[in-house]
Amino acid sequence: MKMKNFLKTVLIAFLTITVFSCSDDDDTTFPPSSTTIADFVAANADYSSLLAALEKAELVQTLSEEGSFTVFAPNNAAFDALLTSLGVTLDDLSKDDLTPILLNHVLGSRLTSTQLTTGYSDNLAGFSTYVNTSSGVQINGISTVTQADIEQSNGVIHAVDAVITLPTVTTFAVADPNFDTLQAALTDLTPDTDYATVLSTANGTDPAPFTVFAPTNDAFTDLLDRFNIEIADLTAAQLEIVLNYHVIAGANVLAADLPGIPDGVTPATLQGETLTLNLEGGAFLRDKTGVDSEIIATDVKATNGVIHAIDKVLLPNAALDALGRSFTAVAFNGGEASDFSSLYAALRITGLNDALDSATMRTVFAPTNTAFDALLDGASLEDLPVATVTQILLNHVIDGKLLSTDLSTSYANTLATFGDTMNNLSIYINTSSGVVLNGGMANGGATVATPNVETRNGVIHVVDAVIGLPTVVTFAVADSNFSTLVSALTDLTPATDFVSVLSTANGTDPAPFTVFAPTNDAFSAITIPGESELTPILQYHVVAGANVRAADLSDGQVVTTLETGTFTVNVGSSVTITDENSRVTNVVVTDVQAVNGVIHVVDQVLLPMM
Structure with missing residues (x-):
């Protein structure tokens, strides 16, 4: 008796079976389509085992009623193969044993061979059925359709060559080619852990049931690209940490149950760490890298759990030490460094979280939540245009x-761009006292508070403010080489609000601007005149309505300025300007790009004809 009960248990949780060739009965004459599915089975001797099983399970009446069923029907040879492999007879199996197995062959709607597509459907047993039509029609990777479209009055029958045993989560991982890499990781690449056996554990037997977040092949490709490695570079121990992080044991969490997870934090995974669930704008799982993995398919139901397909491989903290830390792992998630949750939210809204988790080496100036609070001043990130947040x-x-x-007092290029061009905005770094960016908080910039948080793909410097998009005025104020110019634009010419004019938003007349900015040394070489003469001199350094970069300058080009005067550009081994007084000035720095124009630094004050 104990052996018989054991064999029944084996049948219920049976994962895969050896595929036996089925015998075709060329003499079988199918009844006309006016008969029911039950009538067809009863009338054909090659389905006597199926009929006996249906009678024992008291399902003949179900398949005799009006309805719209699809039945994958195993013949006698298919039943014999299964029973022989298990060492039992049909008499050894009870109604409770047979009912779910038989209903596992029945879909609740009529699907002919031309209507069957590769994918999942729920069957009458309450589990999923995976149909693969890439080469013929295969069911759960176990059974193949040998004769299709046997039409009956209450549905359609497709003859199959094997009994479709009750699926475990492993069944679907093996059957679905979208999980080929996952299957290889679970088997060939982790030989010391028998995942197939573990994930085939019968429901109610520790550690089943399981909720499995299954990465697709593309998800694994994304992981390898992010870390710039091959899958062969990963050790079995590393893979085991990662794979265990995708499985919640002791829980069958369906999609409908996800909103009920307390505080959005999942139960501990087999690896021991948790995942964070975010249901805003979709269904996302956040791992310890801070990268969101989207749940792209839900509720693949097995006898011992459920599978949800995801588009990225999830990484716990334990895996990060082995694989190398990423930007988001260190600073951009609410678990490891909650002071950066606003930055992470902004990255997610803009889709930049994935970009910063790539293999490309980068330097990030990371504002804290306090910095974001100061920027938003009671508003929310969602109130800002996504394009604006992206550029910020x-x-x-x-x-x-x-x-x-490695930082020095100089200009660098950020990844933000001017208008709809590919011209990167500049950032002014001042290292004379700490590291100050674009003149610090008072000038729309920031100061580095915590430097050198190294990551796998670069370094983070924590800053005390969100760095605003710079105007040409931002750089004039931030760069101490322009202190005399700033004084001339403000204190010495109070009747003209140069600051407001040169802060005009791009695309609003007279912006954008091209500014030829004289240094302090340039001003020291002249006697600075009074306001009436100084104002047109300053205007003579500004071209309105154009963002003229160095590559746009040509030899002999005549430029009209805001003062309506002109000067001539000479392009050779260097760039020079000849003003209206025939004085030649050198352009010593080019392309300091702001959001509303560009600055070129000159070593003399340009003088118009006055």
């Missing part, structure tokens, strides 16, 4: 890994 965030990122010792 990109204005905090520089290509390449630059530790504080």
Whole structure:
């Protein structure tokens, strides 16, 4: 008796079976389509085992009633193969044993061979059925349709060559080619852990049931690209940590149950760490890298759990030490560094969280929640245009890994861009006293509070403010080489509000601007005149309505300025300007790009004809 009960248990949780060839009965004459599915089975001797099973399970009446069923019908050879492999007879199986197995062959709607598509459907047993039509029709990777479209009055029958045993979560991982890489990771790449056996554990037997978040093949490709590695580079121990992080044991969490997870934090995974669930704008799982994985398919139901397909591989803290830390792992998630949850939210809204988790080396100036609170002043991130938030965030990122010792007083390019061009905005770094960006908080910039948080793909410097998008005035004020110019634009010409004019938003007349900015040394070489003469001199350094970069300058080009005067550009081994007084001035720095124009630094004050 104990052996018989054991064999029944094996049948209920049976994962895969050896596929036996079925015998075709060429003499079988199918009844006309006016008969029911039950009539068809009863009338054909090659389905006597199926009929006996249906009678024992008291399902003949179900398949005799009006309805619209699809039945995958195993013949006698298919039943014999299964029973022989298990060492039992049909008499050894009870109604309770047979009912779910038989209903596992029945879909609740009529689907002919031309209507069957590759994917999942729920069957009458309450589990999922995976149909693969890429080469013929296969069911759960176990059974193949040998004769299709046997039409009956209450549905359609497709003859199959094997009994479709009750699926475990492993059944679907093996059957679905979208999980080929996952299957390889669970088997060939982790030989010391028998995942197939673990994930085939019968429901109610520890550690089943399971909720499995199953990464697709594309998800694994994304992981390898992010870390710039091959899957062969990962050790079995690393893979086991990662794979265990995708499984919640002792819970069958369906999609409908996800909103009920307390505080959005999942139960502990087999690996031991938790996941954070976010249902805003979709269904996302956040791992310890801070990268969101979207749940792209839900409720693949097995006898011992449920599978949800996801588009990224999830990484716990334990895996990060082995694989290398990423930007988001260190600073952009609410678990490991909650002071950066606003920054992470902004990254997610803009879709930049994935970009900053790539293999490209970068330097990030990371504002804290306090910095974001000061920027928003009671508003929310969602109130801002996504395009604006995107550019603000990109204005905090520089290509390449630059530790504080690598930074010097100079201009660098951020990933933000001017208008709809590919011209990157500049950032002014001042290292004379700490590291100050774009003149510090008072000038719309920031100061580095915590430097050198190294990551796998670069370095983070924590800053005390969100760095605003710079105007040409931002750089004039931030760069101490322009202190005399700033004084001339403000204190010495109070009748003209140069600051307001040169802060005009791009695309609003007279912006954008091209500014030829004289240094302090340039001003020291002249006697600064009074306001009436100084004002047109300053206007003579500004071109309105154009963002003229160095690449746009040509030899002999005549430029009309805001003062309506002109000067001539000479392009050779260097760029020079000849003003209306025939004085030649050198352009010593080019393309300091602001959001409303560009600055070129000159070593003399340009003088118009007055």
